[in-house]
Amino acid sequence: MNKVAYKEQISIITPVFNRLKELTRLYESLSNQTNNNFIWIIVDDGSEEKIDKIVDNWEKKSKFKINLIVQSNQGKMYAYKNAIKYLSTPWSLIVDSDDTVSKEMIDILYKTIFSIGEGNDCGAVFPRKMDTNSNEISLWKELPDKVNIIDLRYQYNTPESAIFVKTDKLKKAFNSLQLPDEKFISEEILYNKLMEQGKFVVRNELFYFGGYQDDGLTNHLFKLWLRNPVSTIMLLNSRYRAMNSFPWKKRLIGRWKTNINLTAFALATNRSIKSVSPNLIESILLFLPALILKRKRF
Numbered sequence: 001m002n003k004v005a006y007k008e009q010i011s012i013i014t015p016v017f018n019r020l021k022e023l024t025r026l027y028e029s030l031s032n033q034t035n036n037n038f039i040w041i042i043v044d045d046g047s048e049e050k051i052d053k054i055v056d057n058w059e060k061k062s063k064f065k066i067n068l069i070v071q072s073n074q075g076k077m078y079a080y081k082n083a084i085k086y087l088s089t090p091w092s093l094i095v096d097s098d099d100t101v102s103k104e105m106i107d108i109l110y111k112t113i114f115s116i117g118e119g120n121d122c123g124a125v126f127p128r129k130m131d132t133n134s135n136e137i138s139l140w141k142e143l144p145d146k147v148n149i150i151d152l153r154y155q156y157n158t159p160e161s162a163i164f165v166k167t168d169k170l171k172k173a174f175n176s177l178q179l180p181d182e183k184f185i186s187e188e189i190l191y192n193k194l195m196e197q198g199k200f201v202v203r204n205e206l207f208y209f210g211g212y213q214d215d216g217l218t219n220h221l222f223k224l225w226l227r228n229p230v231s232t233i234m235l236l237n238s239r240y241r242a243m244n245s246f247p248w249k250k251r252l253i254g255r256w257k258t259n260i261n262l263t264a265f266a267l268a269t270n271r272s273i274k275s276v277s278p279n280l281i282e283s284i285l286l287f288l289p290a291l292i293l294k295r296k297r298f
Contacts, residue, residue, distance in 0.1 A: 008065065010038040010093070013087075013095070014094070015043045016042060017047050017073065018047045020054060026098075035106040036106070038106050039066075039088070043083050046072045069083060069086060075183030075184055075185060076187070077179060077185035078183075084167075087170075089167065090167050090168070091164060092167060095208070101208055101209065102209070116201055121198050123166050124202070125163055125201070126207065129206060139156065142156070146199040149163065150191065155246060162207070169198065177190065179231075184224045189238045233271075241278065243258065255278075259290075260286050261293070262277060264291070264298065
C-alpha cells in the first residue's frame with residue numbers, strides 16, 4: 001500500500017496533557033509509516049507546555065494531516081469526546097501520547113478495514129505490548145474470533161489492547177452516555193456501552209508499544225477513584241452489567257468482586273450502599289469482605 005493516494009479512512013486520536021517529549025517520540029514513529037493516508041488528531045487537554053508551537057512546525061513538514069484541538073483541562077475522556085466532533089474518517093484508533101507504533105501500523109489497519117467490511121462488528125482489537133510483560137502477546141493466539149473489550153481482561157487475562165473502532169458506532173456510544181463533571185472517567189465505561197452495538201474482531205498483528213509513566217493514571221488509580229466518585233460508581237456499575245455476558249461461573253465471581261469494590265467504595269466515601277449497589281441483597285451478603293477491602297484499599 002505504500003504511496004497509494006486515496007481519501008483517508010483512518011484517524012489516530014491522541015489526548016495529551018504536557019508530555020511534549022513523549023508526544024515528539026510518537027510523532028517520529030507516525031512519520032515513519034509506510035502509508036501516510038491518515039489523519040492525526042491531537043487534543044491538548046490544557047497543557048502548560050507550548051504544544052501548539054511544535055505541532056504547527058510538524059504540520060508544515062508532515063506527510064500526513066495533523067489537526068490540533070485545544071481545550072481546558074477536562075481529562076482524557078472529555079478530550080476523546082471532543083475529538084469525535086472533528087472526526088471525519090469512518091475509523092479511528094486512540095494512541096496515547098507516551099506510546100509508539102511500528103511503521104506498518106497504518107497498512108495493517110487498512111488491511112483490517114478491507115477484511116472486516118461493512119458488517120455489524122464495532123471494529124477490531126490488536127495486541128498492545130507493554131514493557132512489563134514479554135509473554136502477553138502469546139495469549140492472543142488463544143482468543144476467540146470476536147470479543148467484547150471487557151472479555152479481554154476479565155475472561156482471558158489480556159488487559160492491554162489497541163482498539164480500532166468504527167466512527168458511527170463510537171458516536172452512538174458517546175451520545176448515549178451522560179458523563180459526569182469529573183476529570184478521571186474510565187474508558188471502560190465507553191467500551192462497555194459499545195457492547196450494545198456489536199463485538200470486536202480479534203487480530204494478532206503487533207504494531208502498538210506502550211509504557212507507563214511514573215505520573216500515569218494507573219499508578220494512582222484508587223486515589224483517583226476517591227477524587228472522582230461519580231465516575232467511579234458509574235464505572236463499577238457499568239462493569240457489573242457488562243459481566244452479564246460471561247459464562248455463569250466467571251459472571252458470578254466477576255460480579256461479586258465488582259460488588260465488593262462498589263460497597264467498599266460506598267463505605268469509603270460515606271455513601272449509602274443502597275444508592276450505589278446494582279444488587280442490594282448481594283451487597284449485604286458481601287458486606288464483610290467489602291469492609292476489609294475498604295480498610296486495605298481506601
